[in-house]
Amino acid sequence: MLNFDYENKTRIIFGEDTHKTVGEVLKPHASKVLLHYGGGSIKSTGVYDDVINSLKANNIDFVELGGVKPNPRLSLVNEGIKLCIEENVDFILAVGGGSVIDSAKTIALGAKNEGDVWDFFLTNKDNNGALPTSTILTIPAAGSEASSGAVITNEDKELKLSYGRENLRPIFSIINPKIYFTLPANQIANGVCDMMIHIMERYFTNTKNTELIDGLCESTLKTIMKNALILKEDNKNYEAWSEIALAGTIAHNGLLGIGREQDWASHNIEHELSAIYDVAHGAGLAVVTPAWMTYVYKTNVDMFVQFAINVMGVDVAYRDSDKIALEGIKRLKNFFREMELPLRLEDLNIDDNKLELMAKKATNFESGKENLLGGVKKLNWEDVFAIYKLAL
Amino acid sequence: MLNFDYENKTRIIFGEDTHKTVGEVLKPHASKVLLHYGGGSIKSTGVYDDVINSLKANNIDFVELGGVKPNPRLSLVNEGIKLCIEENVDFILAVGGGSVIDSAKTIALGAKNEGDVWDFFLTNKDNNGALPTSTILTIPAAGSEASSGAVITNEDKELKLSYGRENLRPIFSIINPKIYFTLPANQIANGVCDMMIHIMERYFTNTKNTELIDGLCESTLKTIMKNALILKEDNKNYEAWSEIALAGTIAHNGLLGIGREQDWASHNIEHELSAIYDVAHGAGLAVVTPAWMTYVYKTNVDMFVQFAINVMGVDVAYRDSDKIALEGIKRLKNFFREMELPLRLEDLNIDDNKLELMAKKATNFESGKENLLGGVKKLNWEDVFAIYKLAL
Structure with a gap:
């Protein structure tokens, strides 16, 4: 286990009807709120009305900014920053999924710092503060409701980059599983894939002696897969x-990443797909991650054996590490298939035209300062290119 | 799963040599610190000198109060409160195990509230604030380094009571596993038992559909047992x-208790042993908990079957729920035996003289307002008496 320094200040308020308490919970923190959201779904489900009613009942002044799209855009973020400054907003409430939350976090950052907010994503420099944020989650997937990071797409530059600091963690997040009953099957599948890969990016590591957190990762992955299949048949199952x-x-x-080197190659490789082809992040990950696993597993075959046995239930009697590891990857793909996720780039209507370009962009190759991706195996642009080709 | 509201603001700084950074981490929070500790062990191990050096290097003013004993006493707490007020202390640093930390939390509470601090433990009333605290842990056991509670013994009244509020959670806790290399075998065993029972008090519940947290509990319990046996042979194994x-x-x-009713009968039943006979808390739990399990398992046999199979590795082919459940309890006792923990009250030199008295005290029977203990099965004084007798 490696040394670590971990804190997570986000308060989680969980359960049926909890979103209706948002005004009460917000009141001590805010005098003027930016209510930030995406499209019309929060209006059709009634969540919007519940939130407005709760804010009004608690005499909380607010302005609104809707219109966040998946792979949230810098242009709307800049609009939000302008609005916060003009309206003296001191707190942002994001009602939505990861895209809305990440957009809100970036607005929170831009509202408290001079200059172009995009610079933080380009340079990873420290910030001088951020407005406090909170969330009402409308799709469980991105994990941004309790994370310190945000991912934003600069649509002009076809760049999707992340930035994280402890002061971007939401003050509180409200999770009401009933809100998810209306999600369509593809969004459920994408969300499930996204959360699984969040764990796997941490789980796959060359760090030794990580037994406790390994066990928590494995257990969480198994719970996700089991309940995802229940939801596929019954998307109004509250317990699932x-x-x-x-x-x-x-x-x-953050808990499942403490004390270990993390990987994150699959996320970086996927971000190019989202930036250029605007594919859903979870769908992109379902294609990229098994290809990444197949490409790198020999670097640390024992770990992929552990995954195969402890997560995918592969029988230990194969007597061949490579076979066990590959069987684990195959079963993961079978699960993705059962969830009707895409398995190949062609399922996303992506051909081989831009693969080399994307591989070079992902590793920043053209800058002359190539940035190797990943932890388990350090990947240069040719490795990334090979992974894209494996996924064709 | 039940609705829940969870936050944990404690920052965990973990790894070799991390305690030497305490001055740096403390500096932004404190102008005058109370350094609180127990006996001589932190001096013989060099931890005391490291802490003093780090405080001095960061120009942090401090006063000291040592002498905390296991089952920490109210009398020393009162001394600490007086010292904090006289010396204008604005931050408490506990260097020790659960007893030192609980003593520090109670001093922190008393220093910010008028009247007798013991009243909070007697009445569970809300408080008006508490000094911030932090910890350097010298024995992993009580979990108080990231919990919101404290347990204090009023030695005059032979009462051991707990009190908890979110504002008692330490600001940060420093955990350096190397500090534990000098712990004697019985303290290792007691600590391991204490942390296992902390999980089991949450794990055993009548709440349905608690799969994710169940899995995390089971995985954590298995990791503890496996590594405890390593430490028994090799108490300087950093990774274990x-x-x-x-x-x-x-x-x-708190994470392993979210979304479920919790039990805590074993803790309450054990506290009487500690209060009257001054036994080590972990040792008392090793005796009490299996007796509690044996007494209550029929109330929810499926859950005890799950424990037996998923935690204790009992073969599922027994075809008899009672047998599986009882085999799980037997294997837990076998593990305690292997750790050389006491298994019966007689191993703690406790006879049947005061069992009825303790059972009545634990349930507050004499007051006329009997307080039933536990969640899985609500226990009156006669149930508690029966559990003590089972443990003889």
């Missing part, structure tokens, strides 16, 4: 949604 | 200590 919702938060609140 | 140390924090930071 509760397990998935809580797992999505734990998957990405 | 790391697993145990992290498990001890996770066992009691």
